[in-house]
Amino acid sequence: MLPLFASLLLVATALSASSPPALALDNGACTDDYCGLFDFCYEEEIMQMADAMASVSSGMQDLGYQYINLDDCWGGPRSANGTLTADTSRFPSGSLAKVTSYVHSLGLKMGLYLCAGNETCKYKRPGSWGYFDQDAQTVADWGIDFVKLDWCNHPNLPPPTVYGMMRDSLNKTGRPIVFSACEWGEDEPWTWGMETANMWRVHKDHLPLWGSEQGTANIIQSMAHLSKYAGPGGWNDPDFLMTMLPPLTERESRTEFAFWALFAAPLIVATDIRNMTDVKQSILLNPEVIAINQDAFAIAGDIALNNTDGTQVWTKPLSPSVDNRYAVILYNSNDVGDKNITIPWSILNWGNNAQAEVRDLWARERIGYIKANYTAINVPPRGHMLISITILQ
Numbered sequence: 001m002l003p004l005f006a007s008l009l010l011v012a013t014a015l016s017a018s019s020p021p022a023l024a025l026d027n028g029a030c031t032d033d034y035c036g037l038f039d040f041c042y043e044e045e046i047m048q049m050a051d052a053m054a055s056v057s058s059g060m061q062d063l064g065y066q067y068i069n070l071d072d073c074w075g076g077p078r079s080a081n082g083t084l085t086a087d088t089s090r091f092p093s094g095s096l097a098k099v100t101s102y103v104h105s106l107g108l109k110m111g112l113y114l115c116a117g118n119e120t121c122k123y124k125r126p127g128s129w130g131y132f133d134q135d136a137q138t139v140a141d142w143g144i145d146f147v148k149l150d151w152c153n154h155p156n157l158p159p160p161t162v163y164g165m166m167r168d169s170l171n172k173t174g175r176p177i178v179f180s181a182c183e184w185g186e187d188e189p190w191t192w193g194m195e196t197a198n199m200w201r202v203h204k205d206h207l208p209l210w211g212s213e214q215g216t217a218n219i220i221q222s223m224a225h226l227s228k229y230a231g232p233g234g235w236n237d238p239d240f241l242m243t244m245l246p247p248l249t250e251r252e253s254r255t256e257f258a259f260w261a262l263f264a265a266p267l268i269v270a271t272d273i274r275n276m277t278d279v280k281q282s283i284l285l286n287p288e289v290i291a292i293n294q295d296a297f298a299i300a301g302d303i304a305l306n307n308t309d310g311t312q313v314w315t316k317p318l319s320p321s322v323d324n325r326y327a328v329i330l331y332n333s334n335d336v337g338d339k340n341i342t343i344p345w346s347i348l349n350w351g352n353n354a355q356a357e358v359r360d361l362w363a364r365e366r367i368g369y370i371k372a373n374y375t376a377i378n379v380p381p382r383g384h385m386l387i388s389i390t391i392l393q
């Protein structure tokens with residue numbers, strides 16, 4: 001089953017062509033960062049995040065969130081023998097072993113960022129090019145469970161070659177490590193991802209914005225027609241969830257989460273989980289929405305109808321029996337104007353007389369038993385309705 005992640009990320013800088021947004025640290029070093037994203041990347045902060053994820057009141061761990069991931073924020077210089085070290089201003093021992101051991105003690109797992117080039121994207125921390133075997137062994141020795149390999153300053157070789165090298169380096173350590181290929185979707189990583197990594201980014205960094213090339217709306221569209229490449233062991237990765245990070249609104253944040261769930265995408269939370277608001281909790285911790293993401297069929301959802309009025313219908317087959325149950329997003333992709341959006345049973349290959357139970361997954365309540373089609377009424381712009389439809393036998 002697909003692991004869920006909470007991520008401590010580093011802020012993607014406005015200047016960085018690369019990856020990761022996240023939680024950052026307001027230490028004055030981040031003045032070129034934007035959108036109120038901060039790195040949370042001190043030993044103490046990481047342990048606080050792990051505590052928050054593991055706490056009963058947050059409920060995250062119970063729902064399946066299990067990884068604490070650091071992005072490009074932790075690296076110190078290489079030591080004389082070439083071993084990668086951690087920035088001692090953040091990790092006094094120069095290693096991630098202590099914090100990883102703490103995270104493990106809570107029953108959680110630890111993820112770490114590396115870069116395929118010879119420098120990372122931010123602040124020129126050491127990249128792994130030329131050191132793949134050594135760095136893989138170092139992070140394995142620290143107990144790391146997840147590695148994201150970024151693509152800044154990459155060597156002039158095809159991405160499948162470079163990512164295949166790190167796959168092999170990680171394999172040689174003998175430690176099971178989830179491998180995330182962050183090549184920004186440049187070379188159709190879905191076509192080579194499954195044999196190379198456990199997840200592959202389909203696009204440039206996702207930023208906490210609705211419009212723009214790197215905004216949520218465009219990332220959603222960039223996931224269309226990619227479902228066939230995903231499955232157990234390998235997933236399309238639309239990047240971090242920007243839940244309620246300004247200027248993303250609640251409605252936009254809900255639409256984001258519903259789509260990530262339908263995509264069977266890694267759920268990597270970029271917001272501060274230490275002090276969640278009710279709204280954040282209602283989005284990130286809705287068990288019926290998470291169940292769509294984690295469904296036992298492990299089939300990614302995809303677009304089924306792209307209507308000329310800017311509305312779309314996306315579907316995901318659900319367990320337990322083939323062609324009997326679907327998750328459906330009725331999506332109004334327009335920036336203005338409410339829409340009524342219909343899913344006709346015909347696109348599920350059901351007859352008009354088929355009776356089906358329709359359930360509102362956000363509200364967690366049954367809507368009714370319905371024939372022929374279901375119409376979501378007055379769906380606001382950038383909003384959606386997320387339902388499950390189960391045919392009655």
Ligand SMILES: *[C@@H]1O[C@H](CO)[C@@H](O)[C@H](O)[C@H]1NC(C)=O
Binds near residue numbers: 079080
């Ligand atoms: C490399 O140097 C580091 C830091 O000085 C040390 O902890 C490590 O044991 C050394 N590794 C090897 C293989 O010599």
Ligand SMILES: *[C@@H]1O[C@H](CO)[C@@H](O)[C@H](O)[C@H]1NC(C)=O
Binds near residue numbers: 118129154156
């Ligand atoms: C980075 O790698 C290139 C080759 O890919 C090499 O020519 C260059 O010297 C390296 N730079 C550093 C800072 O190691």
Ligand SMILES: *[C@@H]1O[C@H](CO)[C@@H](O)[C@H](O)[C@H]1NC(C)=O
Binds near residue numbers: 170173174
């Ligand atoms: C290494 O690869 C082999 C062959 O794919 C696989 O059976 C094994 O489980 C892998 N081991 C690790 C630690 O990834």
Ligand SMILES: *[C@@H]1O[C@H](CO)[C@@H](O)[C@H](O)[C@H]1NC(C)=O
Binds near residue numbers: 275
């Ligand atoms: C948590 O949020 C509340 C309400 O926004 C605020 O009053 C409190 O200071 C926050 N606590 C922490 C530790 O951030």
Ligand SMILES: *[C@@H]1O[C@H](CO)[C@@H](O)[C@H](O)[C@H]1NC(C)=O
Binds near residue numbers: 224303306307308
């Ligand atoms: C949906 O249709 C619009 C044109 O109406 C097009 O611009 C867009 O790319 C289509 N989206 C998908 C995912 O096919």
Ligand SMILES: *[C@@H]1O[C@H](CO)[C@@H](O)[C@H](O)[C@H]1NC(C)=O
Binds near residue numbers: 377
């Ligand atoms: C949606 O349908 C309802 C009637 O079922 C109607 O009152 C409403 O005006 C429609 N909304 C839109 C945006 O067309």
Ligand SMILES: *[C@@H]1O[C@H](CO)[C@@H](O)[C@H](O)[C@H]1NC(C)=O
Binds near residue numbers: 372373
């Ligand atoms: C939905 O089904 C009803 C009953 O068959 C039919 O009258 C109606 O035209 C359908 N609506 C749409 C939008 O397909």
